[in-house]
Amino acid sequence: TAIRALLLCLCLGLPAGGQPFLRLRPSPSDNLPVKDIVEHPDPEYDPKEQDLDERTLRKKLGSHFDPGFMAVAVPVPANASGAAAAAGRGRAALPAELRRLELGPPRGPRLRLGKKARRKVLQWLWAHTHCPVFYAWKDLGVRFWPRYIKEGNCLAEKSCSLPEGMFCKPVKSVTKTFLRWHCQGWSSQKYCTWIPVQYPLISECKCSC
Secondary structure (H helix, E strand, C coil): CHHHHHHHHHHHCCCCCCCCCCCCCCCCCCCCCCCCCCCCCCHHHCCCHHHHCHHHHHHHHHHHCCCCCEECCCCCCCCCCHHHHHHCCCCCCCCHHHHCCCCCCCCCCCCCCCHHHHHHHHHHHHHHHCCCEEEEEEECCCCEECCEEEEEEECCCCCCCCCCCCEEEEEEEEEEEEEEEEEECCHHHCEEEEEEEEEEEEEEEEEEC
């Protein structure tokens, strides 16, 4: 019946039309970065000015506040561009396994190179196969505090393998705790407060199938 359908909507946190407007927290997923949360468009569900006192919220978040990955005000861009991050691949320190790499065909003689030439070849390989994490600031909206998060992405515009076919993909993640403005109830009867939620972030990318 219509009454039972309405009660179900209320229990699920849906409007009477049956369309979901928000999720309380980011959903755990193997597919990072986290997709944007669809918020209820009604500003009545936004925190008011008195709910955004920075001193109070910092105290509530406590030791979870990480200035390296979260910001209260609009931050300076973390990376200029994906191209700039890709250009930095060659400047990154060569890993030990690459420094020990024997150059040459699998069943053939070793390729004999001078020290300088060998380093250039290895740097070229590293520049084409290294998978750095590209960071960019993301605005989570007024219903998160702090509202800005430095989110990691894996650069996947080009293949990272020779021959081509493999791409940079997330292999590790970390979680950061934020405050989420959460409302229960409807109109004048609703109760809203800040609650802690965990937000997963890519921390390492790797060249893989």
